[in-house]
Amino acid sequence: MHVIGQPVWGNAKQTYVVLTMESAEFGEIEFVADPTDCVERGRELYARALAGEFGEILPFTAEQPPISEVLTTKHTQINQWRDSQEQAPVEHNGHRWDADPTSRARIESVLLAGAMPLDYWTDADNTDRPMTLEQLRALYAAIVQQGGRIHDRQRQMKTEVAALTTIEEVQAYPVGWPIEEPA
Known part of the structure; x- marks a missing residue:
């Protein structure tokens, strides 16, 4: 799986990031990267997004x-x-x-x-x-x-x-x- 597109803050408090990912098995999916995730991959992707590896994190929009x-x-x-x-x-x-x-x-x-x-x-x-x-x-x-x-x-x-x-x-x-x- 790899990140495609720009990350977006998942909420107004900026506590998690939503990443659009390309998966060979599932195609395009949204992945919620959270610093408190019980899965290491979620914590790792959050840290990488925060470090700017996937580009600027776009602001959260109220559009749900x-x-x-x-x-x-x-x-x-x-x-x-x-x-x-x-x-x-x-x-x-x-x-x-x-x-x-x-x-x-x-x-x-x-x-x-x-x-x-x-x-x-x-x-x-x-x-x-x-x-x-x-x-x-x-x-x-x-x-x-x-x-x-x-x-x-x-x-x-x-x-x-x-x-x-x-x-x-x-x-x-x-x-x-x-x-x-x-x-």
């Missing part, structure tokens, strides 16, 4: 896009969050383990073969950890469980966003894991 466009943008943000979470390591048995599609495919091939090729598995921090086939099954189950939690959360967010009625509510909706209140 249709709510359908704002909903589409929010759904794109939710999908980007889901995709980034699926790439993130999983905590299991006191270690972080790669859980991206390539790592899952490697584990699946060993489980399908029914035999460990080595007596260890390498964690996300590149440390070899002793591992049996049963332990690898448990790791895979933890990865699948995390994938289910990610899927459930993104479905929940899309349902909550669909219930919102104003552009401001949709734009203000926080994408990510819910923030737990301190006890």
Whole structure:
């Protein structure tokens, strides 16, 4: 994906920037770049826009896009969050383990073969950890469980966003894991 066109402030307070991007998969899309985004790419694009890399940031205009466009943008943000979470390591048995599609495919091939090729598995921090086939099954189950939690959360967010009625509510909706209140 690359930026096309000039960035525009997304609101009068200038707290986020709207970038028009060209995606091989989706064509032309609007991307909301926010310094507090839970996805690193959003924070990075915001910093690059602020630094002037994509040209001057045009002022916010009160002319609002249709709510359908704002909903589409929010759904794109939710999908980007889901995709980034699926790439993130999983905590299991006191270690972080790669859980991206390539790592899952490697584990699946060993489980399908029914035999460990080595007596260890390498964690996300590149440390070899002793591992049996049963332990690898448990790791895979933890990865699948995390994938289910990610899927459930993104479905929940899309349902909550669909219930919102104003552009401001949709734009203000926080994408990510819910923030737990301190006890």
